Amino acid sequence: MNILEKITQNQAAFSKSEKKVAEVILANPQTAIHSSIATLAKMSDVSEPTVNRFCRRLDTKGFPDFKLHLAQSLANGTPYVNRHVDENDSPDEYTNKIFESTMASLEVARQSVNVNVVNRVVDLLTQAQKISFFGLGASASVAHDALNKFFRFNVPVVYFEDILMQRMSCMNCSAGDVVVLISHTGRTKSLVEIAQIARMNDATVVGITSAESPLAQECSYVLSLEVPEDTDMYMPMASRIAQLTLIDVLATGFTLRRGNKFRENLKRVKDTLRGSRYEKRGD
Amino acid sequence: MNILEKITQNQAAFSKSEKKVAEVILANPQTAIHSSIATLAKMSDVSEPTVNRFCRRLDTKGFPDFKLHLAQSLANGTPYVNRHVDENDSPDEYTNKIFESTMASLEVARQSVNVNVVNRVVDLLTQAQKISFFGLGASASVAHDALNKFFRFNVPVVYFEDILMQRMSCMNCSAGDVVVLISHTGRTKSLVEIAQIARMNDATVVGITSAESPLAQECSYVLSLEVPEDTDMYMPMASRIAQLTLIDVLATGFTLRRGNKFRENLKRVKDTLRGSRYEKRGD
DNA sequence: TTCAAGTTGTAATTTTACTACATTTGGTGT
DNA sequence: ACACCAAATGTAGTAAAATTACAACTTGAA
Numbered sequence: 096m097n098i099l100e101k102i103t104q105n106q107a108a109f110s111k112s113e114k115k116v117a118e119v120i121l122a123n124p125q126t127a128i129h130s131s132i133a134t135l136a137k138m139s140d141v142s143e144p145t146v147n148r149f150c151r152r153l154d155t156k157g158f159p160d161f162k163l164h165l166a167q168s169l170a171n172g173t174p175y176v177n178r179h180v181d182e183n184d185s186p187d188e189y190t191n192k193i194f195e196s197t198m199a200s201l202e203v204a205r206q207s208v209n210v211n212v213v214n215r216v217v218d219l220l221t222q223a224q225k226i227s228f229f230g231l232g233a234s235a236s237v238a239h240d241a242l243n244k245f246f247r248f249n250v251p252v253v254y255f256e257d258i259l260m261q262r263m264s265c266m267n268c269s270a271g272d273v274v275v276l277i278s279h280t281g282r283t284k285s286l287v288e289i290a291q292i293a294r295m296n297d298a299t300v301v302g303i304t305s306a307e308s309p310l311a312q313e314c315s316y317v318l319s320l321e322v323p324e325d326t327d328m329y330m331p332m333a334s335r336i337a338q339l340t341l342i343d344v345l346a347t348g349f350t351l352r353r354g355n356k357f358r359e360n361l362k363r364v365k366d367t368l369r370g371s372r373y374e375k376r377g378d
Numbered sequence: 379m380n381i382l383e384k385i386t387q388n389q390a391a392f393s394k395s396e397k398k399v400a401e402v403i404l405a406n407p408q409t410a411i412h413s414s415i416a417t418l419a420k421m422s423d424v425s426e427p428t429v430n431r432f433c434r435r436l437d438t439k440g441f442p443d444f445k446l447h448l449a450q451s452l453a454n455g456t457p458y459v460n461r462h463v464d465e466n467d468s469p470d471e472y473t474n475k476i477f478e479s480t481m482a483s484l485e486v487a488r489q490s491v492n493v494n495v496v497n498r499v500v501d502l503l504t505q506a507q508k509i510s511f512f513g514l515g516a517s518a519s520v521a522h523d524a525l526n527k528f529f530r531f532n533v534p535v536v537y538f539e540d541i542l543m544q545r546m547s548c549m550n551c552s553a554g555d556v557v558v559l560i561s562h563t564g565r566t567k568s569l570v571e572i573a574q575i576a577r578m579n580d581a582t583v584v585g586i587t588s589a590e591s592p593l594a595q596e597c598s599y600v601l602s603l604e605v606p607e608d609t610d611m612y613m614p615m616a617s618r619i620a621q622l623t624l625i626d627v628l629a630t631g632f633t634l635r636r637g638n639k640f641r642e643n644l645k646r647v648k649d650t651l652r653g654s655r656y657e658k659r660g661d
Numbered sequence: 662t663t664c665a666a667g668t669t670g671t672a673a674t675t676t677t678a679c680t681a682c683a684t685t686t687g688g689t690g691t
Numbered sequence: 692a693c694a695c696c697a698a699a700t701g702t703a704g705t706a707a708a709a710t711t712a713c714a715a716c717t718t719g720a721a
Binding site for chain 4: 414415426429442
């Protein structure tokens with residue numbers, strides 16, 4: 096944990112002299128890491144052992160160790176924190192906040208991914224007779240994106256926005272078909288029903304959804320992503336991004352499993368797009 | 379500059395004993411920052427002054443200062459690097475690589491966003507009579523997502539996948555309409571044509587695309603995102619994510635500009651979804 | 662071979678951090 | 692209000708760590 100934050104938080108628990116030290120350090124941490132314990136003591140107007148005791152209170156071995164921690168905190172430069180957008184934010188502020196909290200969410204999501212399930216699902220997908228991607232609302236565009244990716248793989252892949260089409264498609268499923276259902280909450284009724292229908296028709300159902308949700312319970316495999324969602328905004332933001340990244344992971348796993356020849360095929364698909372594009376100068 | 383890299387680069391310029399020190403430090407920098415000069419000297423099988431000289435050669439004031447620099451380098455650890463997926467990667471490896479390179483790309487994208495243009499575009503969007511989002515291929519799902527977001531704002535918003543529908547829709551544009559075109563490369567012919575059609579019909583055209591591309595040249599405003607794309611994979615990955623995040627930024631700017639009452643309205647829109655969902659236990 | 666420049670080590674010195682103990686402060690109960 | 696105790700702080704001495712000065716060794720060119 097960041098030692099600067101730690102100082103700020105524990106500030107109340109410090110003694111009078113320790114508070115002085117904390118103040119001086121927080122006011123100018125850059126100076127602090129380049130000072131000896133004597134200089135810092137003088138700056139804080141306390142004795143050297145007080146500074147030493149201050150360091151130990153923060154669970155460091157002593158002053159040099161404390162400086163090391165401090166140096167690391169400063170280097171980190173507040174990595175990516177989930178800072179919420181505020182009403183009075185300037186465009187510059189909300190732009191940075193959104194990018195940063197998206198990155199922070201991806202970090203959290205990354206840690207929550209169960210790699211074993213990813214591997215198993217990639218297995219399934221490579222062997223599937225037909226792959227379907229369904230999602231509703233904000234997750235529809237994620238399914239749409241998945242279609243785009245897997246379509247390039249030259250495998251039978253299906254995507255519908257329409258609930259009835261989704262249902263009908265699942266009715267026609269058979270063993271060997273994989274249905275991937277995407278929903279952040281996992282509580283959308285119609286999607287849960289679709290999971291049931293697909294399973295009744297022997298399809299394997301993969302859920303990209305919240306763990307232990309009603310949808311998750313109907314799935315054969317669940318890829319759950321723990322994403323802290325900014326509920327102030329009333330719309331999904333980070334969860335979609337995490338879902339998309341997971342789709343990227345699955346797609347990548349798919350191509351890796353299929354091997355070299357398959358990737359050459361991908362390149363061919365991409366080359367066919369060339370006719371629809373303006374050439375880049377110098378190509 | 380990162381001192382670890384500096385050690386690696388200068389390695390040739392070091393003397394025999396200094397190389398020993400460099401080796402030991404590079405092999406286990408975590409240990410190094412927690413060792414005294416004596417221990418490190420013993421580990422490297424050299425004398426203490428040699429270690430000290432080594433530190434000075436790297437433009438530090440001495441051993442303690444060197445440790446500080448080292449600690450900072452380790453903390454920095456180049457947070458998220460764009461590491462390419464390798465053929466022999468395990469599921470664990472490629473999952474982490476993809477998440478990390480996505481985060482790295484977002485960081486690059488964040489720095490390349492022109493906030494002034496963002497602000498101007500938010501202006502335009504809030505005043506628009508009608509907003510259209512068009513993209514093709516991988517960018518179609520981004521446009522789809524934008525539809526989803528802006529639809530909640532209760533503004534006239536349009537999205538088509540079909541090229542002909544896109545063209546017809548642009549034919550019917552008039553002053554006050556905003557057309558947002560999404561394309562990573564900015565070289566897709568039909569999208570460039572759509573930009574021209576929209577502009578001919580007095581619409582304002584915003585491009586979320588590569589700077590100085592043919593598409594960018596046809597746009598009234600360009601939101602360019604510099605995203606390092608992994609060309610090995612032959613499919614767009616990070617660029618979509620950056621585009622989506624930018625859409626989030628625009629949507630957020632939109633709601634902020636519209637003020638408090640508007641956000642209450644958003645909440646109402648969200649609440650109407652409740653009927654279609656299973657309640658969360660404890661709600 | 663010899664000398665000089667560069668490299669490395671030894672030992673002394675200085676700086677820095679830490680410990681043990683003494684003093685002070687502030688609060689509590691009588 | 693006073694005595695007493697515990698916590699907090701400082702002083703002075705000690706140990707450890709880093710640095711310096713200098714001596715010894717290596718290496719390569721004349």
